[in-house]
Amino acid sequence: MELTEKVALVTGASRGIGAATAQLLAANGCKVILNYRTSSAEAESVHSGIVESDGQAVTVAGDVSKDEDCRRIIDAAIGEFGRLDILVNNAGTTRFIDFPDLEAVTDEAWDSIMATNVKGVFNCSRAAAPHLRATNDGVIVNVASIAAFIGAGSSIPYCASKAAVVNLTTALARTLCPEIRVNAVAPGVIDGEWLKRGLGENFETVVQAKADEALLQKVCKPEDVAKAILGLIESDLITGQTLTVDGGASLGPPVQQGIR
DSSP: OOOTTOEEEESSTTSHHHHHHHHHHHHTTOEEEEEESSOHHHHHHHHHHHHHTTOEEEEEEOOTTSHHHHHHHHHHHHHHHSOOOEEEEOOOOOOOOOTTOGGGOOHHHHHHHHIIIIIHHHHHHHHHHHHHHHHTSEEEEEEOOTHHHHSOSSOHHHHHHHHHHHHHHHHHHHHHTTTEEEEEEEEOOBOSHHHHHHHGGGHHHHHHHHHHHSTTSOOBOHHHHHHHHHHHHHOTTOOSOEEEESTTGGGOSOOOTTOO
16 A cells, blocks of 8 residues: 555554654554543643654544444544545553452453453444445554463453454454455564553563563564555555564563474
8 A cells, every 4th residue: 555645544553662653654654533531631732743844744533432422533534535444443441450450350440441442342343434435445453462372461352352353353354345444463462551550560580581482582672563554554455454563572481402
């Protein structure tokens, strides 16, 4: 896909992967809709940075867990730019709950996480599908996590939600073909604000430990994931796939020298 003059909607675009992806798409010629739920100041900062770099962007508030908000966000994109070519379903949430503490996993935690992380992907994709199909070259990229595969992460509901995103990616790829390609990225540990808020004073220790475990001896930055998303958008023959972006952490330790 040639990105110049294409229109891209990025959900959860006020910080982290969403902000990095929006900035990268704008730098490559896209007109970008920046969705956020509550972080208006951060979203406006991302918007200002894009405009100051001669890009085009607008901000649209909305909660992707609500179908009516998703439809309104899509309508705003069409109203502003007249078309939609790319949807990046990045908005997500979690709760940091120790895995052995099963009693701490409340119905409210399940409902919040699944509503945003799973229903949000479906709701936005459904609302966007007619417009993406109209271009005959639409693209959806969902943000999953290696938690989907390894069953470890911030909480059990989070792992389950991201496994559902991987499955939903495959189902949507089958359903929306051939006019729309649907793929996902599965980041590992990300050195960013979200994890820092969750881990608090343990952040630096955990990030270093995870870097030491990875084959490439480092963890993700939001910009690393944004580049992977860009690659999936530009690669015209990839659909129904989930690309792991974790520095090789999920592969286990490197082979020791001399052992075959």
